[in-house]
Amino acid sequence: MERAEHTFAAPVLRLDEPPLRMHYVPLPADVAEALRAAGVRRLLCRFNGRPLKRAVQGRVGGERFVLLNVAFLREIGAREGDTVVVELRPDPDPDAIDLGEELAIVLEQDEAAAARFFAFTPGMQRSLASYVTSAKRPETRIKRALALAHKVRTNALYGDRHPEKR
Secondary structure, three states, X not given: OOOOOEEEEEEOEEEEEOOEEEEEEEOOHHHHHHHHHOOOOEEEXXXXXXXXXXXXXXXXXXXXXXXEOHHHHHHXXXXXXXXXXXXXXXXXXXXXXXXXXXXXXXXXXXXXXXHHHXXXXXXXXXXXXXXXXXXXXXXXXXXXXXXXXXXXXXXXXXXXXXXXXX
């Protein structure tokens, strides 16, 4: 697999297509094709020098892009319409999940929740962990970790109640 690094300047654009309403940076066609050909799904990125792990996203028309949130844009001093310097390289461990300290401790103590949590796809695990780790206050992260473990253990996640939505 190609391990080349790609560096380019790109505009910050806004995606407003439900369910996605986020800012993004489009990938140049040659970069998108090189990543696709190498089978790269997850990236280690730098935007204006600030590191961030992200997935390559895509639309039906073939455009590939990387999503950014408003808080990250504030950190790098950018907003919609600004041009940012982008550095990309394949993530050497694409299935790694940052559980955060609070969720890791809760899952260590709740075997039933941990067994089901780790049976989920890496993407689902990443999404659930992000819900916990995105909280600013430790108290909120603890509360979210405990609530999430309960929902996982009792099959009470949204998709558990509405399987037709999958």
